[in-house]
Amino acid sequence: DADVTQTPRNRITKTGKRIMLECSQTKGHDRMYWYRQDPGLGLRLIYYSFDVKDINKGEISDGYSVSRQAQAKFSLSLESAIPNQTALYFCATSERLPSGQFKETQYFGPGTRLLVL
C-alpha cells in the first residue's frame, strides 16, 4: 500500500465551485505539505503543517485553505475555484527525528490532477 495517498486522483469542476483535495499518510510523519505543479514552472509550495495545531502559508496560498484534521490527514480546499487553479496538486510529508529535528527529505503522494472549467 502507498505511504502517501491522495483523493481524488482526477477532478473536473466549474468556476466558483468549492472543492476539497485530501491527503492521507501512513508514514507517521509530522510535517505535511501541499504543492502545485504547473507546466514549465516546477512545483510551488501552497501550505505546510508542522503538526495538527500548526499551519503555515507557503509562497502561493491565495485562493486556498487547508485543514489538518489529524496527524495523518491534511486537506486542501479551493473555496471558489477559478480556471488558473487548473494544475497538478501534490501532497508531501517529512519526518521528525527523535532529536526534534526534521529530516530534509520530502515524500510525495501520487498527485491530483484538477481541471477548472
Next chain:
Amino acid sequence: AQTVTQSQPEMSVQEAETVTLSCTYDTSESDYYLFWYKQPPSRQMILVIRQEAYKQQNATENRFSVNFQKAAKSFSLKISDSQLGDAAMYFCAYRSALLSNFGNEKLTFGTGTRLTIIP
C-alpha cells in the same frame, strides 16, 4: 531567494548509454540540501538521490550519481546504463538547512528535464 535552473528541457539517450542532466542553483546560504526527483508518466514524484552541501563526497545510488560542485553551484545527475524505465521528467530541487527560518520548509524546484530513452 533561492532559484534552481535546469537549462535542458529535453534530453535523450540510447538504452544502456550514460546521460548527464544539468542543474545550477543560486543561493547565499552555505548549508543546504539538493535533490533529484523523478516523475514518470504515472505522475508520482520519486526521490532519486540527495546531497548534503557540507559533504564533499558526491552521492551515489546504484546507477545514479551526482557531480556536486559547490563553488560553481552546480549539481548534475549522471545516469549510467540507461534503462527504459528511466524515461521520465527529472526535477532538481533545493532546500535550506536553516530550519529555524520561516519559509525554509519548502523545496525549490527547477522546471524539469524530460528524459527519453531510445531502445
